[in-house]
Amino acid sequence: MIKLSERVKALKPSATLAVDAKAKALKEQGVDVINLSAGEPDFDTPEPIKEACIKALKEGITKYAPTPGFLSLRKAICQKIYEDYALEYQPDEVIVSTGAKQAIFNLLLALVDEGDEVLVLSPYWVSYPEMVVCAGGRPKIVPSSFEKRFEPELEIIESTITPKTVGIIVNSPSNPTGLIYTGDFWKGLAELIEKHNLWLISDDIYDKLRFDEASPENILSYAPELKSRVFIVNGVSKTYAMTGWRIGWALGPKEVISACVKIQGQSTSHATSFAQKGAEAALKTPAEEINKMVKAFAKRASVLSSALQEIPEIDFIPPQGAFYLFARVSAYYGKKTHEGKVIQNSIDMAEYLLDRAQVAVVPGVAFGEDEFLRFSYATSEENLLKAVKRIKEALNALT
Numbered sequence: 001m002i003k004l005s006e007r008v009k010a011l012k013p014s015a016t017l018a019v020d021a022k023a024k025a026l027k028e029q030g031v032d033v034i035n036l037s038a039g040e041p042d043f044d045t046p047e048p049i050k051e052a053c054i055k056a057l058k059e060g061i062t063k064y065a066p067t068p069g070f071l072s073l074r075k076a077i078c079q080k081i082y083e084d085y086a087l088e089y090q091p092d093e094v095i096v097s098t099g100a101k102q103a104i105f106n107l108l109l110a111l112v113d114e115g116d117e118v119l120v121l122s123p124y125w126v127s128y129p130e131m132v133v134c135a136g137g138r139p140k141i142v143p144s145s146f147e148k149r150f151e152p153e154l155e156i157i158e159s160t161i162t163p164k165t166v167g168i169i170v171n172s173p174s175n176p177t178g179l180i181y182t183g184d185f186w187k188g189l190a191e192l193i194e195k196h197n198l199w200l201i202s203d204d205i206y207d208k209l210r211f212d213e214a215s216p217e218n219i220l221s222y223a224p225e226l227k228s229r230v231f232i233v234n235g236v237s238k239t240y241a242m243t244g245w246r247i248g249w250a251l252g253p254k255e256v257i258s259a260c261v262k263i264q265g266q267s268t269s270h271a272t273s274f275a276q277k278g279a280e281a282a283l284k285t286p287a288e289e290i291n292k293m294v295k296a297f298a299k300r301a302s303v304l305s306s307a308l309q310e311i312p313e314i315d316f317i318p319p320q321g322a323f324y325l326f327a328r329v330s331a332y333y334g335k336k337t338h339e340g341k342v343i344q345n346s347i348d349m350a351e352y353l354l355d356r357a358q359v360a361v362v363p364g365v366a367f368g369e370d371e372f373l374r375f376s377y378a379t380s381e382e383n384l385l386k387a388v389k390r391i392k393e394a395l396n397a398l399t
Helices: 006-010 015-028 047-058 071-085 100-111 127-134 154-160 183-196 224-229 254-265 273-282 287-308 346-357 381-396
Strands: 094-097 117-121 138-142 165-171 199-203 230-235 248-251 324-328 372-376
Touching (some): 006 127, 015 346, 071 094, 071 273, 094 100, 094 254, 100 165, 100 199, 100 230, 100 248, 100 254, 117 127, 117 154, 127 138, 127 165, 183 199, 183 224, 199 224, 248 254, 287 381, 346 372
Parallel strands (some): 117 138, 165 199
Antiparallel strands (some): 094 248, 230 248, 324 372
């Protein structure tokens, strides 16, 4: 029998992908499942982007590309980051990867040594801790609370820092909460980063999907002097409905980006050539096109929030961005199903809702918060209302 590495044994499978796969499998069997687990927009990629990719294919852009990405795309990324954040980067401070996930993976492999600690703020995107583990590091989870809008107290963050702590990963607007960190939080976090000589990976993949019509922002919006310590990660998947295209990028100090290029050169080599041309077109997409999708998500967030408020024992904070709502359902823990099974945690609850209500959601334990479920509203308003009706009936059936 072949022995698996200790590294892979330590990894947990992606809960979001697992739930999504199960929901799709049930649908293929003819079950009327409403999938509120998906982490991708339900909109189609805008036509001009598709056309740019088709044009690239017809022009023969099907060969190997430079490992860090086409220069024209890296220039477009630099231009976009300047327009959105007033930050100046050069093309050699950018690497294009096979999705934002690989960009983060590259950075962690470049920055983390065996035993190094990386702070991960809870609730977190499911892959952050596992990617730190893959890099040989130790994820240290920083708790937060519903009562404080899932914004970790700075004192708690600092108390988690040890001599082995090297960096921190943040995500705003957040997956899974849909919430946005405040300016005061960013300022306080910037002071801690400076004081303890840390680096920070800012996962900005949802930065334009915010409902207040404000410009995108991250920690450098409040502390631009930290530019040499901050790595900005983004991509085309969420903003332009291009999840399957797998184009993401990272920006940061040249020496670290060069290290990422070296790592990527020994793994995937480069992102798909013709998809890069589609991404380049995406970055030139008029803001009105993006705003249509953002307004649709904002309306759906309102519809879902209003519907869930009719269920008295569910608590949540209305989302400010992305396309997720994080709801506390622990008031139902300890209750029994009609088959006598006791709902003890978020996994039990998610399984119950899928089996009884045919609604797929993601258990909060995957994000570090077992009292919660993540609802994605990347679906129609009609589906959202139908799903909440089913959920309400299923919860009322518990004894």
